[in-house]
Amino acid sequence: MKTAGMCALRAVICRTVCSVSHPALRMTIQNNCVISARDCSQAGNKRNSLRWDLTPAEIRTAVDSLINRVKKVYDDIGALKIENVTVENTLNALANAKLEYASSRHFLDFPQFVNPSKEVRTASTEADKKLSQFDVEISMREDVFKRITALQNKLQDDLLPEEKRFLNRLVTLGKQKGLHLSQDIQEEVKRTSKLITELSIEFNKNLNEDNTYLVFSEQELGGLADSYLNGLEKTADGRYIVTLEYPHYFPLMKRCHNPETRRKMESAFHSRCKEVNTAILEQLIQLRAKVADLLGYSNHANYVLEINMAKNASNVSDFLDTFYEKLKPIGIKERKYILALKKRECLMKGLHFDGQINAWDLPYYMNQVEQCKFAVNKDKLIEYFPLDVVTEGLFGIYQELLGLTFTEVELAQVWHENVKLYSARDAETGEEVGQFYMDLHPRVGKFGHAACFGLQPGCRGPDGKRRLPVAAMVANFTKPRKGWPSLLQHHEVETFFHEFGHVMHELCSKTTFSEFSGTLVETDFVEVPSQMLENWVWEKEPLRRMSGHYKDGTQIPDNLLDKLIASRVANTGMMNLRQVVLSKVDQTLHTSSHADTAEVFAKHCKDILGVPATPGTNMTASFSHLAGGYDGQYYSYLWSEVYSMDMYFSRFKKEGIMNPKVGKEYRRVILEAGGSVDGMDMLKTFLGRTPCQDAFFQCKGLMKSQETKTDI
Numbered sequence: 154m155k156t157a158g159m160c161a162l163r164a165v166i167c168r169t170v171c172s173v174s175h176p177a178l179r180m181t182i183q184n185n186c187v188i189s190a191r192d193c194s195q196a197g198n199k200r201n202s203l204r205w206d207l208t209p210a211e212i213r214t215a216v217d218s219l220i221n222r223v224k225k226v227y228d229d230i231g232a233l234k235i236e237n238v239t240v241e242n243t244l245n246a247l248a249n250a251k252l253e254y255a256s257s258r259h260f261l262d263f264p265q266f267v268n269p270s271k272e273v274r275t276a277s278t279e280a281d282k283k284l285s286q287f288d289v290e291i292s293m294r295e296d297v298f299k300r301i302t303a304l305q306n307k308l309q310d311d312l313l314p315e316e317k318r319f320l321n322r323l324v325t326l327g328k329q330k331g332l333h334l335s336q337d338i339q340e341e342v343k344r345t346s347k348l349i350t351e352l353s354i355e356f357n358k359n360l361n362e363d364n365t366y367l368v369f370s371e372q373e374l375g376g377l378a379d380s381y382l383n384g385l386e387k388t389a390d391g392r393y394i395v396t397l398e399y400p401h402y403f404p405l406m407k408r409c410h411n412p413e414t415r416r417k418m419e420s421a422f423h424s425r426c427k428e429v430n431t432a433i434l435e436q437l438i439q440l441r442a443k444v445a446d447l448l449g450y451s452n453h454a455n456y457v458l459e460i461n462m463a464k465n466a467s468n469v470s471d472f473l474d475t476f477y478e479k480l481k482p483i484g485i486k487e488r489k490y491i492l493a494l495k496k497r498e499c500l501m502k503g504l505h506f507d508g509q510i511n512a513w514d515l516p517y518y519m520n521q522v523e524q525c526k527f528a529v530n531k532d533k534l535i536e537y538f539p540l541d542v543v544t545e546g547l548f549g550i551y552q553e554l555l556g557l558t559f560t561e562v563e564l565a566q567v568w569h570e571n572v573k574l575y576s577a578r579d580a581e582t583g584e585e586v587g588q589f590y591m592d593l594h595p596r597v598g599k600f601g602h603a604a605c606f607g608l609q610p611g612c613r614g615p616d617g618k619r620r621l622p623v624a625a626m627v628a629n630f631t632k633p634r635k636g637w638p639s640l641l642q643h644h645e646v647e648t649f650f651h652e653f654g655h656v657m658h659e660l661c662s663k664t665t666f667s668e669f670s671g672t673l674v675e676t677d678f679v680e681v682p683s684q685m686l687e688n689w690v691w692e693k694e695p696l697r698r699m700s701g702h703y704k705d706g707t708q709i710p711d712n713l714l715d716k717l718i719a720s721r722v723a724n725t726g727m728m729n730l731r732q733v734v735l736s737k738v739d740q741t742l743h744t745s746s747h748a749d750t751a752e753v754f755a756k757h758c759k760d761i762l763g764v765p766a767t768p769g770t771n772m773t774a775s776f777s778h779l780a781g782g783y784d785g786q787y788y789s790y791l792w793s794e795v796y797s798m799d800m801y802f803s804r805f806k807k808e809g810i811m812n813p814k815v816g817k818e819y820r821r822v823i824l825e826a827g828g829s830v831d832g833m834d835m836l837k838t839f840l841g842r843t844p845c846q847d848a849f850f851q852c853k854g855l856m857k858s859q860e861t862k863t864d865i
Contacts, residue, residue, distance in 0.1 A: 203260070203608075203623070205268075205568040209276035212261055216280045219257050220287050226250035231296030238304045240312070244320055247297075249615045252667040256620070258284055259608050266361065266600035267568050267592055267627060274598055278358050285350035293343050298324075298332040315665045315829045322668065325460060331448050338447050345447075349440050356433045356780035359426040361600055366396040367421060369414055376410035378532045383635045397422050398595045399602075400631040404642065407520040408531075412504065412513065416767070419513035423770035430774035434750055437780065442746040452744040454785035461677045461786065462832055466744055469788050473740070476791060477733050477761065479855060483726030488763050491518040491727075494525065512758075512767045519724045527720035531642065534713060539703040540593065540630055540639035543646055546699030547653060550689060554816035555657060555824075556580045562588070569596070577660050587611060587660030590625040594632045594639070602777065603628040603648050605655030610670035611662035611827075622671060624659035626652050638703050643717060646699060647690045654683025661824035669828035676782070677789040678796070678832030682823055685797035691721050692810055722854035727762070729791070729853065734761045736788040738773065743785035750774070795849045796836055802848035803840055 207215070230246055262284060265277035291297075301323050312320065327333070331342045370392050374382065381404050386394040395401050395418070402422055409415050441453040450456040454466040463469050491510055495518055499506035510518070523529045548559050558578050565574035572592045578585050590608075595601070604627050611622030628649065633639045641649070659671035672679050689695040693714060700709050709717075734757045741757070742748050751771035758766045766772065773779060778787050800819075808815050822839045836844050 203566065205260075205264070205566055207260070207264070207273070209272050212264070212273070212276045212280050215257070216261055216283055219254065219261070220284070223250050223254045223287075223291065227291055227294050227297055230300055231294055233300055235300060235303045238300045238307065240304070240308065240316065243300050243304050244316065247301075247323070248319065248666050248668070252610065252612065252614065252620070255610055255667045255670075259606065263606055263608065263625070264568065265358070266606070267572075267625075269569055269596065269598070271598055274361075278354060281354050282351055285354060286347050289343055289346045289350065292326065293330050293332065293339060293346075295332050295336075295339065298327040301327065313665075315669070318829060319666050319668055322460075329448065329456065329459070334448070342444055342447055345440050345444050349437060349444070352433050352437055352440075353780040356426075356430050356437075357777055359430055359433075360775055360777055362598060363397070363425050363601075364597065365421055365425060366394050367417060368392050368394055373411050373414045374405070374409060376408050377405060378408070378535075380535065380637055380640055381405075381408075383637055384631055397425060399629045400595060403516070406513070406516040409517070410502075412517075415513040415517060416511070420767050420770055423512070423767060423772045423775065425775040427771050427774045431750060431771050434773055434776075434779060435748065437784075438742050438745065438750075439747050441743065441784065446746075452746075454740055454743040457676075457743075457785040461675050461789075463677055463788070463792065466740060466785075469736075469740060469792075472792060473733055473736055473788060476729070479850065480726050480730050480733065483855060484730045484763065485726075487522070487724060487726045490522065491515075494518050494521050510764050512764055512770075515727070515764055519727060523720050523723045527716050527723055529716050529720045530713065534709070534717060535640045535642055536704075537700040537702050537709045537713075538641040538643065538646055539701070540633075540641055542701045542703075542706075543641055543649060543699045544591075546695070547650060549698060550695055550811070551653065551657060552580065553811060553813065555661070555820045556813060556817050557586060568592075585621060587622040587624070589623065589656050589660060592625060593628045593630050595629040599629070600627050601629060603652050605652050605659065605672070607659045607671050610664075610667040611660065612664045612667045612670045619663060622660050622662055624656045624671070626656050628652065640703060643690070647687050650690050651683045651687050654686040657820075658682050658824050658827075661820050662827045663825040664827040664829045666829070671827050674828040675832050676786045677792045680790055680793035681796045681800070681832065681836075684790075684794050685800050688798075688801045688805070689810065691718055693718065694811065721852075725853045725855065730762050732791050734758055735776070736791060737761065738776075739779065739783070739785060739787035742773075742779070795846050796832075796844050798848040798852050799844045799846075800836070800839060802852070 226246060227250065230243055233242060262277055262281035265274045265281060268274050268277065301320065305320050305324055308320075330346075331338050368388055371382070374393060374395075382393065384400070388394060395405060397418075402418060405418055406415055409418075438453075441456075445451070445453045445456040448456065450459075452466065454469070458465050458469065463472070488510060491514075492508075495510065495514060496506050498504070498521075520531070523531075552558055556579065558580050559575045560578070562574040562576055567574060567590065569592065571594055572590055574588060574590050576585060577587050577589065592599075606625045606627060607622070608625055609623040610620060612620055614620045630641060630645055630649075631639050655672055662671040664670050667673075690699070696714060696717075697708055701707065734754075737757050738754050741753050742750065750773040751766070754771065754773050755766040758764055778784075783789065800823075804815050804819075805812065819839065823835055826835055833844075
């Protein structure tokens, strides 16, 4: 799921799915003996190394075993006499089953994103499909639902706050599946929901397996730095192979002087899986609308927003319209400036000037704006962000801020030789808080975005003890090669900081139920914690700690650092309008019963951003959020950023960005609570008041500090 603030421009997606060990998936501990996770539960929070070498056959066997075990628990609950339901035999039994299911599942569905073996990835994808079908089955157990509602009526006033929240959530989710409606409607919802999950998995599998590349001569790649060219493979005749992976695509689009090269790349990038995924997405839109209608909702957006902070599509529309009106005049000014830059360059280089900003022009001239207005030398800047130095500095900042210590786990079993496992401990008590994997470089078949995957929830187990949470950060930073280390663009440093914020959200979680562990909060709150932490990469002290020249470790010169920080407001209008476009596209698609997705995207691009979509492309066919849990909810990035800016400027900026007192309060109030408390209540507790939009617009240079506050 992000994340990151300008997720669309950085093409970052943050997905969080919980999982942990189970009897069919073995675990290797320090003495190298292999035991089951259940046998290991008493030592479950001690050092262990989870198995990542499951064969396709083992994955298939484990799926069947998991389904059978969880189904038996649901059968037992469904067979209870209504008058005999209790917290222990119903609520706690469900909680334990959900924990085992969440704890087991990700070792089956996570390999599809990272495993080097295509056979294993395929088996994992098939496991995901089968488990997703089972998800639908157990979510639509009317017999279990009746016992949950009976327990709610019986004990509403005799439950602890998180127990009451869990019970109410189960009832709400049951009603969202139509379990209070006729059997015919339930069966239709079930059939349709299964198809939706299968199509969503297929959509993302197509993207993960895409390996499109283009070939260019050195002349066609004019403007790109040696560090970029040295990282490319070559053909037999000496031309360069450029893939559509992020480390190749984004630097080229920002730096290549040749407009035809940029056009070819942009067209290819937004044509990925166009035919197959366009068909899937347009079918998904129809199926989602059908389910919403069966359940009595006016559209899919209203259906999914019911348990979000925004509550309904009308509130989201008002929110986006307000943003658009605020951003519109800024966007007009920025487009005029960009068009002037393009006209000047065309005259200087003898190129045809077509009088408009094309999709392949936008990232290039936005980069020019940064250079012209802020004189940020990105060729020089990248030399100060070698990945190892950034990682060490980032770790130091997070440890100091949150009161943690990180240690690499030696000889840990991992899914690829470049992956590392770390242990996080409380700095004061020494207690292990959790573990996290780092998988930071692209490879064939790997998930193509940057994301945090929750692997084990940090909640209370059946024995009353906290389960040790585990998460993985997956990214696609440039590989080191040919005498060059992995060097990061500043926006990649920002992405790193953001995604690692999700990792900390997963690891610091201390909830009672797995249902609320880590990032399992309202969808329009999930990005708040990590978006808030992006602010550190725009401050001098953290930037100095995360940087050092790759040759001699010297610090970034003050003038370069000052220009970088000042450039934060560069292209504010266009970048945020791009977010409005994607949010509006998502809302349009999911408040409709059917749609021509390419046409909807093109219309909003032209109307809001003022830049036409490239003919023949369809960006939505590779817009993985729409099939990855953000359907009807992409507005969450802008929505969340408003809250994150308020937290940062109202607490950290005022009381000290490295103030451990504020950092530990943030860890306790926001991170440890997970989804066990409403997002708005957490914000009010941390801020000491109702949130407002001021900090967001001030940070973007769109409002002066004396303007009136607007509560949200």
